[in-house]
Amino acid sequence: MPSERPATRDRLLSAAATLFAERGFHSVSIREICKRAETSINMVHHYFGSKDGLLEAIFEQFGEHVFAVPMRLLDTPAKSRDDFESRIEMLFEATLDAYLANRDVALVVIGQQPDVPPLLAYTERLVDFLEQGKESGFVRKELDAEMISGAILGRLLQQVQFAPWIKRTYGTDISDPDYKKRWCAANLDLYLRGMLSVTEP
Amino acid sequence: MPSERPATRDRLLSAAATLFAERGFHSVSIREICKRAETSINMVHHYFGSKDGLLEAIFEQFGEHVFAVPMRLLDTPAKSRDDFESRIEMLFEATLDAYLANRDVALVVIGQQPDVPPLLAYTERLVDFLEQGKESGFVRKELDAEMISGAILGRLLQQVQFAPWIKRTYGTDISDPDYKKRWCAANLDLYLRGMLSVTEP
Secondary structure: OOOOOOOHHHHHHHHHHHHHHHHHHOOHHHHHHHHHHOOOOHHHHHHHOOHHHHHHHHHHHHHHOOOOHHOOOOOOOOHHHHHHHHHHHHHHHHHHHHHHHHHHHHHHHHHOOOHHHHHHHHHHHHHHHHHHHHHHOEOOOOHHHHHHHHHHHHHHHHHHOOOOHHHHHOOOOOOOOOHHHHHHHHHHHHHHHHHHHOOOO | OOOOOOHHHHHHHHHHHHHHHHHHHHHHHHHHHHHHHHOHHHHHHHHOOOOOHHHHHHHHHHHHHHHHHHHOOOOOOOOOHHHHHHHHHHHHHHHHHHHHHHHHHHHHHHHOOOOHHHHHHHHHHHHHHHHHHHHOOOOOOOHHHHHHHHHHHHHHHHHHHHHHHOOOOOOOOOOOOHHHHHHHHHHHHHHHHHHHHOOOO
16 A cells, blocks of 8 residues: 555654744644644544643654664774764764754754753764774864764754755755755865874875 | 833843744744833834834844954954964854854844844855965865855854753753853864864874
């Protein structure tokens, strides 16, 4: 059944994320969410208990969906300077893609600033990865790994947040493959150059 | 008259910025704004025409107050690599201080993503300053000045936006002088190292 309609619970999650992302959690009523999800108000109570419960479920969904792929890139320490560079590049693009694929949910997270344990776990893994790079000698000893992990992951989230403004101001945004390529290259160039130890004069 | 109460128009701007920052533009009524500002609804109509007019006035205030000091740092090209470093450091801290001093207004700007001509003018001046640094040889030729100007200014705005989350998660935030010092040093270390040409092996 390839064209089967998503289950009611998923329709509610998706409708709520879209509406919260557009207008903010406080401005959206359960009635509007149910109308968009084409279901009845009883179903919110059945699956989530309340509007707050629905919000919590959106945050859980974010944690489950977004960080699995990029976190796997950090499972083992980098073997060389080149390996370190490749993994940071892959991580940057995989995290950006995950945010873009879950854009509404990411916007709700930005708006509400909840505790997202998987995001913290991911940040901590990145800190460890940078510290391992220091021990191996290809990351500069002076680099503040905690602060810079936050800088990298924050930069990616911000690009998703400001896509509408960038589109209006510059006529393009991160959904355009050419812009995305240039944006990733420019930021990775800065970050890698800023992180890596000097090997050549 | 040192303890004079701010004028009605300023009280309205301040009350509206605080409420919009806390709960979003759409969730706040004119009535609530006037109650907080201790004035009557007529005054909103008198000074701003409407709630939308009040929002526009907040954006204008942001442009006027936030970018004057840091922009002056870019009036002339850097004379040397050291001068370039100093100016980027001063610009980083002056911009952060300006955002922090206008935190509510900054949060409303982040939430609504309006066109803010002074922010665009500031970004463009920073692009020019980086390009001048390239011509003088102390900024790397490969640096994408447009993208990196956005990265620097965005990073500062984001730190203000996520202060409540950072406070909850790490027990401190950018309003703490020690955290602020470490955060600025870590980011400037990365950016300057990422931007500057190599002068020593």
